[in-house]
């Protein structure tokens with residue numbers, strides 16, 4: 001991109017407030033530029049999620065402590081309606097993919113009519129660092145944007161528990177409850193932490209019922225589906241079924257690239273595409289980790305007063321990648337193998353019997369059988385709908401050749417190295 005060109009805003013990029021056209025924009029990745037000042041990029045890690053312990057714990061004995069925000073609100077207090085939302089967690093910055101489509105659509109519907117959709121409560125569940133908090137808070141931010149008078153409150157279940165215990169200790173559970181009953185949109189993060197805390201659950205149950213009855217919206221996130229939330233009372237779990245439970249899966253490669261590019265654009269940082277793609281290949285199960293790696297890479301480059309490049313990324317990631325228990329997927333293998341042989345993934349999956357493509361395909365099938373947990377049938381399917389016997393044949397052919405062909409072995413080793421897999425042999 002020419003240096004003086006400015007970044008394209010979501011609106012100019014034909015996106016609505018919910019960033020609707022952002023999905024699959026890997027083909028048309030958002031453009032980004034270096035910060036105009038050409039200062040070393042100050043890559044804020046705004047993405048980092050504040051852990052519960054980083055937020056002040058309410059102290060009911062300190063009257064000047066804003067965190068006793070669950071006291072019966074006093075209209076003079078400016079903080080009593082604080083939402084505790086991260087302003088960067090909005091729909092425009094939330095990239096849509098197959099991994100999160102249902103949850104995102106439900107979030108948008110709720111943001112338009114909080115409390116008045118069938119999605120009440122909304123329970124968003126999924127693995128660590130996959131955007132549950134971002135999405136839940138995007139709903140909150142959007143509600144506030146449309147109607148600033150709405151009382152939106154974000155709280156982690158750990159904070160809720162700590163506040164409740166403190167209220168018990170100080171004999172003002174009623175005030176605590178009253179505070180929560182004024183909320184229009186209540187977002188409770190990581191509800192799995194309520195497990196086995198019966199008293200807290202009981203109080204939450206009460207708050208939940210009253211809010212729901214009054215048409216207030218409740219959004220919860222969890223690291224697992226409600227049915228697997230052991231230690232939560234049945235009556236609370238049954239309430240969760242009143243609304244919608246939507247999962248967020250691991251994003252595919254293209255979505256990861258789009259997420260990273262979007263973050264870079266919003267920070268005005270320029271990182272070459274090959275670095276973004278390298279990071280996105282290698283860190284595939286946690287967006288927070290992917291972003292964190294990028295942050296330290298950019299920070300290091302800035303310290304050394306040089307541009308981020310692929311070698312730097314490889315060096316910086318070597319330890320992380322090697323230490324990361326990475327699940328190898330067929331998709332990942334196909335990506336690495338096709339790149340190594342300079343063919344496309346589509347060719348790899350195609351019916352063509354051209355020798356170089358067929359050989360690359362055999363190798364990719366062999367790796368898929370040896371290094372993933374996928375059954376043969378599924379491997380065949382992901383290689384253009386082939387039969388499981390084709391996978392068996394490919395594996396035999398590759399194994400046979402490794403017995404006599406040193407160069408071939410070298411190629412396999414290089415490929416394993418690129419995938420950071422230790423050879424079984």
Ligand SMILES: Nc1ncnc2c1ncn2[C@@H]1O[C@H](COP(=O)(O)OP(=O)(O)OP(=O)(O)O)[C@@H](O)[C@H]1O
Nearest residue numbers: 047049093094095128129130131132133134287288
């Ligand atoms: N689809 C997405 N689009 C843009 N950013 C995303 C997306 N998914 C995740 N992120 C980013 O990844 C980071 C981690 O997301 P978030 O904190 O919401 O994850 P989480 O699922 O709530 O994690 P945890 O399990 O730790 O609670 C955030 O910076 C968030 O902005």
